Amino acid sequence: MNGNYRSKQWALIYDQFNQGRYRKELAFYRAELKQCVGPVLEVACGNGMILLELLQEGFDIYGFDISQEMLDSLFSKADALGQQEVRARVSQQDMVDFSYDLKFGGIYIPARSFLHLLSQDEQIRCLRNIYAHLREGGKFLLNFFNPSLQHLLTSAGQAEQFEFIKEFTNPETGESIQLFCKQENDVVRQEQHILWRFSEGDRTHDVPMRLRWIYKEEFQLLLRLAGFKKWKVYGDFDRSEEVTEGSELVWVAERT
Ligand SMILES: C[S@@+](CC[C@H](N)C(=O)[O-])C[C@H]1O[C@@H](n2cnc3c(N)ncnc32)[C@H](O)[C@@H]1O
DSSP, X not given: OOOTTOSHHHHHHHHHHTHXXXXXXXXXXXXXXXXXXSOEEEETOTTOTTHHHHXXXXXXXXXXXXXXXXXXXHHHHHHHHTOGGGGGTEEEOOTTTOOOSSOEEEEEEOTTGGGGOOSHHHHHHHHHHHXXXXXXXXXXXXXXXXXXXXXXXXXXXXXXXOEEEEEEEXXXXXXEEEEEEEEEEETTTTEEEEEEEEEETTEEEEEEEEEEOOOHHHHHHHHHHHTOOEEEEESSTTOOSOOOTTSEEEEEEEOO
């Protein structure tokens, strides 16, 4: 089990940190999920940045996440919006062995969250579980980055110094939070080892994160192992067919 995002600090600044990326992701997932028949499920829904918007728009949506801190933030945002029903729809579970009595018309994993699984065993268990929870004809959607070997190699083993990322505001205290990070790439294990440093006043808090990148061909094998026979992969959320190094891989698979 991964400790990524199991920290109050991440929950505090997550929305500010992700302002730039989530609109176009939301537009893509909304358009795909509109075509699905039946309830839909967000795997690793975090603090509900996408889920809460879709719920407000009337989607019959469920979600889960492993981090209680992120879920607490989701529930307080939902309370502020008057969305009490969210508690019956969102739970704390692990994407490797989550379970529902329902079958879904669409299951999606935005924001590269699948990369939080660090072993093939976890990846395969997660994908088989997703397959088992889909209705016939149901869609499985996700995105993660297409690894650029050149970039990964250049930044391998370079974690000596923290780099300043950005300044955020603590929504609870109004104080400034400065975010720093240092990162190392293990090109043999396909892992990024990131250490995030949150600095607020005279306090610092370090939060480690480990991610495992996945190649396009590798993911197609994983989909096959999980039982999928039909899928498309795009090079961006605008559904461009061109997949280049470093572009976003955006997947639409179907349970046939
Ligand atoms: C980048 S955030 C994405 C959150 C949300 N989906 C969004 O679009 O903003 C990644 C999320 O994956 C969750 N996560 C990591 N490993 C997990 C696991 N094994 N099972 C469930 N959630 C997991 C983290 O707690 C975190 O909330």
